[in-house]
Amino acid sequence: MNSDNNKHDFDKLKRWHESLLDVGHIKFNYCAVFIVREFDKVAQNIFRGYRESFESNGATFANLVIFGQHGFSETAGAILRTFDLESVSLPSYVVIDISNPAEAYQVALPSGDYEQSELVCLAGQVLSVIEGSVNSGRSCDGLGDISEVRRLEIGISSFPRAIWDIIASLSI
Numbered sequence: 546m547n548s549d550n551n552k553h554d555f556d557k558l559k560r561w562h563e564s565l566l567d568v569g570h571i572k573f574n575y576c577a578v579f580i581v582r583e584f585d586k587v588a589q590n591i592f593r594g595y596r597e598s599f600e601s602n603g604a605t606f607a608n609l610v611i612f613g614q615h616g617f618s619e620t621a622g623a624i625l626r627t628f629d630l631e632s633v634s635l636p637s638y639v640v641i642d643i644s645n646p647a648e649a650y651q652v653a654l655p656s657g658d659y660e661q662s663e664l665v666c667l668a669g670q671v672l673s674v675i676e677g678s679v680n681s682g683r684s685c686d687g688l689g690d691i692s693e694v695r696r697l698e699i700g701i702s703s704f705p706r707a708i709w710d711i712i713a714s715l716s717i
Contacts, residue, residue, distance in 0.1 A: 549615070549616075550613075550615050550616035550617070550618045551619050551717045552717060553615055554612045554615075554618035554619075554620035554621060555618070555619075555620045555715060555717040557610065557612065557620075558620050558624075558708065558711060558712055558715075559712060560606065561606060561607065561708060562708045562709055564605055564606045564607035565607045565643070565705040565708060566705050567605075567607070571605055571607045571608065571643065572602065572603035572604050572605060572608070573602065573604060573608065573678075573679045574643045574644045575608060575641070575643065575675055575678070575679070576607065576608050576609065576610070576640070576643050577609050577610075577638055577640050577641075578610055578611075578612070578628075578639050579592045579609075579610070579611040579612070579636070579637075579638040579654070580611075580612050580613055580621050580625060580630070580635055580636060580637055581611060581612070581614050581635065581636035581654065582613055582635055582636060583613070583614060583615055583616045583617075584657055584658070585613075585614075585635070585636040585654065585655070587654070587655040587656075587657070587659065587661070587665065588655055588656070589611070589614050591655075591665065592609075592611045592614075592638075594668075594672070595609055595668075595672060596609055598676060602680075607643075612624060613635070613636075617635075619715055619717060620711070620715060623711045623714060623715055624711060627699075627701075627707055627711055628649060628651075628697065628699050629697060629699055630651060630697075633651060633653075634656075635656070636653075636655070636656060637651060637652065637653055637654055638652050638654060639652070639697070640652070640671065640675065640688060641704065643704050646703070646704040646707065647699065647702065648696060648697060648699060649696075649697045649699050650671075650689070650694050650695065650696055651694070651695040651697055652667060652671050652695075653667070653693070654668060667691070667693050670691055671688060671691065671694060674687040674688050674691070
């Protein structure tokens with residue numbers, strides 16, 4: 546693995562952890578964590594669409610983060626292990642309710658620069674549910690109703706603590 550990719554993602558992980566601790570700046574309870582590879586251009590564009598939407602809804606860095614876009618890193622691998630996603634095909638992302646991190650929702654993304662319209666539409670559906678929940682103040686329970694979205698029991702009791710544990714486990 547390229548040490549620059551590792552350093553970039555590790556620094557981003559530390560910044561993300563700091564932003565998760567600053568709960569006064571978190572505008573809504575949801576976080577989307579994208580894990581991609583550098584050649585996953587469509588997935589990276591979907592992330593940019595999420596960023597635009599999240600920012601327009603007052604989200605901070607704590608709510609949306611991407612790893613691997615400059616090359617897969619040890620940090621990205623550790624995140625996959627923490628969320629029990631090691632068997633998931635990349636690219637992918639998870640949506641987590643920060644106030645209830647024991648479960649998450651995993652969503653597949655298009656690989657490479659191939660549009661894969663069904664996965665692009667799926668990402669749009671998930672974003673619509675998130676936007677609806679943010680605007681109504683309700684939870685994202687509707688994600689479990691989308692057949693292509695996989696509900697995960699990840700057993701995390703404290704989201705910032707789980708991210709800190711990742712930081713502590715890596716020697717970058």
